[in-house]
Amino acid sequence: MAEGGALIGFLDRLGRRAVAGLMEFGFAASLVGESLFWLVMGGKRRQPVRLGPIVEQAMEIGIGALPIVTVLSGTIGIMLAIQGIYSLKLFGAESRVTLGVAMSTVREFAPLITGILVAGRSGSALAARLGIMRINQEIDALTVMGISPVRFLVVPALVAMLVMLPCLTLWADLVGLFAAGLYIAPQLGSSLGAYGNDVIELVKLNDMLHGLAKSGIFAVLITVVGVVNGASVTGGAEGVGRMTTRSVVHAISAIVITDMVFVFMVTR
Amino acid sequence: MVGRKDNASANSVEVVALNTHYGDRQILHNVNVTVKKGEIMVIMGGSGSGKTTLLNHLLGLLSPSSGTIRILGQDLGGLTPLEHQRLRTRTGVAFQSGALFSSMSIGDNIALPLREHTKLDETTIGIMTRLKLEVVSLAGFEDLKPAELSGGMIKRAALARAIVMDPELLFCDEPSAGLDPVVASSIDDLILRLRDAMGMSIVVVTHDLDSTFKIADRICVLDRGKVLALDTVEAIRASTDIRIQNLLNRRTEEAELDPDAYLRRLLGPGAAQTNGANRS
Numbered sequence: 045m046a047e048g049g050a051l052i053g054f055l056d057r058l059g060r061r062a063v064a065g066l067m068e069f070g071f072a073a074s075l076v077g078e079s080l081f082w083l084v085m086g087g088k089r090r091q092p093v094r095l096g097p098i099v100e101q102a103m104e105i106g107i108g109a110l111p112i113v114t115v116l117s118g119t120i121g122i123m124l125a126i127q128g129i130y131s132l133k134l135f136g137a138e139s140r141v142t143l144g145v146a147m148s149t150v151r152e153f154a155p156l157i158t159g160i161l162v163a164g165r166s167g168s169a170l171a172a173r174l175g176i177m178r179i180n181q182e183i184d185a186l187t188v189m190g191i192s193p194v195r196f197l198v199v200p201a202l203v204a205m206l207v208m209l210p211c212l213t214l215w216a217d218l219v220g221l222f223a224a225g226l227y228i229a230p231q232l233g234s235s236l237g238a239y240g241n242d243v244i245e246l247v248k249l250n251d252m253l254h255g256l257a258k259s260g261i262f263a264v265l266i267t268v269v270g271v272v273n274g275a276s277v278t279g280g281a282e283g284v285g286r287m288t289t290r291s292v293v294h295a296i297s298a299i300v301i302t303d304m305v306f307v308f309m310v311t312r
Numbered sequence: 313m314v315g316r317k318d319n320a321s322a323n324s325v326e327v328v329a330l331n332t333h334y335g336d337r338q339i340l341h342n343v344n345v346t347v348k349k350g351e352i353m354v355i356m357g358g359s360g361s362g363k364t365t366l367l368n369h370l371l372g373l374l375s376p377s378s379g380t381i382r383i384l385g386q387d388l389g390g391l392t393p394l395e396h397q398r399l400r401t402r403t404g405v406a407f408q409s410g411a412l413f414s415s416m417s418i419g420d421n422i423a424l425p426l427r428e429h430t431k432l433d434e435t436t437i438g439i440m441t442r443l444k445l446e447v448v449s450l451a452g453f454e455d456l457k458p459a460e461l462s463g464g465m466i467k468r469a470a471l472a473r474a475i476v477m478d479p480e481l482l483f484c485d486e487p488s489a490g491l492d493p494v495v496a497s498s499i500d501d502l503i504l505r506l507r508d509a510m511g512m513s514i515v516v517v518t519h520d521l522d523s524t525f526k527i528a529d530r531i532c533v534l535d536r537g538k539v540l541a542l543d544t545v546e547a548i549r550a551s552t553d554i555r556i557q558n559l560l561n562r563r564t565e566e567a568e569l570d571p572d573a574y575l576r577r578l579l580g581p582g583a584a585q586t587n588g589a590n591r592s
Contacts, residue, residue: 089394091428181411188371189425190400196428 068276072268075194079202082195091192097200105166105201106208110215112165113158117216120153121145121223129231139232142242145224150247154216155255156303159262162209163295167270170201171291174274175284183275202267209263210256217255258306262299269295322349323382324481324513325370330379332365339365340537343379347481352507352514354524357534358559366534367485367517371405372396384481401429404474408485410466412458412473418445419454422473429477444472448502464495468502475506482506484516488523500526521560525549533559 086092128141174197177183186193225239232239273291277283325347332340340362347353357363368374369381372388381388386399412421423441426432432440445451448468458466467487474482487503488496500523507514518524524531531548533540535555541548548556557563 091397176414180414181407181409182413184371184373185405185407185411185413187373188400188403188405189428190397191424191428192397 068272071275072272075198075268075271076264078192078194079199082192082199083203086195086199091195093195093199093203097196098203101200101204102208104169105162105204106212109158109162109165109208109212113161113212113216114219116157116161117149117154117220118223120157121149121220121225122227124148124153124220125224125227125231129228141228141232142239143246145228146221146243146246147251149220149224150217150251151254152303152307154220155213155259155262156299158209158213158216159259159266159299159303160296162205162212163262163266163269163299164292166205167266167295168288168292170267170270171274172284172288174271175277175287178275178277179280179284198267198271201271202264205263205267206260209259209266213255213259214252217252254310258303261302261306265298265302266295269298323347324349324351324384325353325515326380326382327366327370328380328382330366330369330381331377332369332374332379333377334365338377338537340369340376343534343537343539345532345539345542347513347515349513350507350511351529352503352516352527353530353532354528355515355517355532355534356519356521356524356559358519360536361534362537363517363519363534364485365537367483367515370515371483372400401425401477402479403481403483404477404479405483406467406470406474406485406487408489410458410470412466412469414458417455417457418450418461418469421458421469422454422476425473425477440476444476445469447475447506448472449498464491464499467491467499471499471502471506475510475512478510480512482512482514484514484518486518486520487516488518488520493522496520496523497526499523503527521562535559 082091083093124145125141128144129138132138132141132144174183177197183193183197186196221243225236225243229236229239270291273287273294277287279286323346325345327343327345330340330343331338343362343366345353345355345366355363355366365374369376370383372381372383375389383399384402386395388396391399412418413424416424419438419441422444423437426437426440430437441454442451445454448471450465450468450472453461453465453469458469461469471484471487474484484503487499491499503514503516504527506512516524516527525545528545530542530544532542533548533556541551541553541556543551549560551557
């Protein structure tokens with residue numbers, strides 16, 4: 045009898061968790077839908093999405109992340125160059141290193157690293173801000189004033205993220221390639237200018253778009269994960285901390301998995 | 313604008329046969345409340361009586377399991393989001409903790425509904441904001457952030473934000489909780505002034521007896537999710553119901569008379585199970 049109870053208890057918990065997880069997915073999907081609705085229809089309903097908060101968020105998400113994105117993408121560019129030359133030397137093809145570095149930076153490393161950085165910086169900040177607003181009843185206050193919290197809080201963050209993440213990724217492309225060149229040019233005994241010409245010749249528009257499209261998807265993922273976690277905060281300050289951590293872990297996992305799926309679908 | 317016509321009915325709030333659940337637990341049992349136009353209704357009850365739940369239903373933040381809620385003549389259950397949003401511009405809410413937006417100054421907090429719902433120019437919005445700040449005696453504080461204000465000032469600022477659109481119906485959640493008696497009394501005076509000067513209907517949720525008797529026209533006493541009494545101040549005072557008298561005289565519930573039940577609670581559910589297993 046006791047074993048049956050334990051099994052039923054386990055199934056009960058499993059079921060509840062599955063339902064909760066599904067509801068979170070549903071919430072995320074409805075958030076995206078509602079955000080699009082407000083972007084398109086807000087003006088007609090006399091509830092436009094305002095430019096001020098978008099610019100404010102864009103400064104915070106984009107300009108604020110510039111230093112760290114610069115440092116990390118530069119470091120990764122150099123790291124790729126070193127590893128590339130080392131591994132290509134094994135079969136005497138180190139002159140082909142520019143191709144490898146350029147492709148992997150533009151198609152993979154720049155969008156991925158930028159996405160992970162922004163998820164850690166701004167996704168968590170978004171979750172914490174919304175979580176605190178929720179426990180202070182500020183979200184309820186917006187609702188009862190007849191101001192849609194999605195329009196007022198989510199859409200500006202989403203638009204800012206959608207604009208700034210591809211911009212940051214483009215910047216990371218440039219910095220990464222430049223830093224790689226600083227190592228590669230002397231190693232191959234050529235000039236930085238010749239390296240630059242090689243890169244321009246090798247990197248096609250298609251490769252750039254591949255990376256930028258991914259960063260757009262990451263932008264939506266980071267925002268939605270941050271909002272879903274922030275909006276489901278319960279249990280005071282501890283709850284805010286827990287959901288902030290959860291939002292970073294979920295956002296980074298979502299980014300890496302989506303990246304793989306995207307590459308699988310597009311590249312094969 | 314159909315709502316305006318319905319408004320001719322004299323009731324600002326009508327709750328009919330409201331039942332609500334939180335998970336599997338029933339919170340409100342068959343609650344019926346009406347608030348007349350221009351009336352101050354105090355919803356009173358101890359902790360866990362369901363008064364906050366009732367307020368959240370009136371605000372449309374929760375949806376009921378069954379029953380009808382009509383606010384200013386409109387049934388909350390049958391409103392489209394757009395209609396609900398319009399209705400909300402005609403009501404004001406002052407939350408217990410104030411719920412002021414911490415990233416904005418007091419002035420911006422109070423001006424927010426005007427900026428979002430009207431096409432007034434900034435000069436007019438500034439004047440209206442300062443006007444409401446004068447009403448709650450906070451003139452000159454519009455540039456401070458909520459974190460720089462005291463508890464009483466936050467509650468008054470929240471009231472100013474709640475009335476900035478000149479609502480027909482105002483909800484106040486525990487307006488005097490956590491304040492010293494003098495400040496609490498000044499907030500009660502403010503609520504009375506608002507009703508007298510602007511003819512608002514006001515619903516106040518509180519457990520504070522002094523302020524209840526000072527401001528209420530009628531009192532709704534909630535206890536364990538049921539309406540225990542809904543009557544005028546005099547009638548509530550004169551009530552012979554033992555539970556109401558306990559609440560009014562701040563007496564605790566009578567001591568448990570069933571020692572077995574007491575023992576069972578102390579042992580907890582796990583102990584009860586092992587007990588049963590041993591016996592069988």
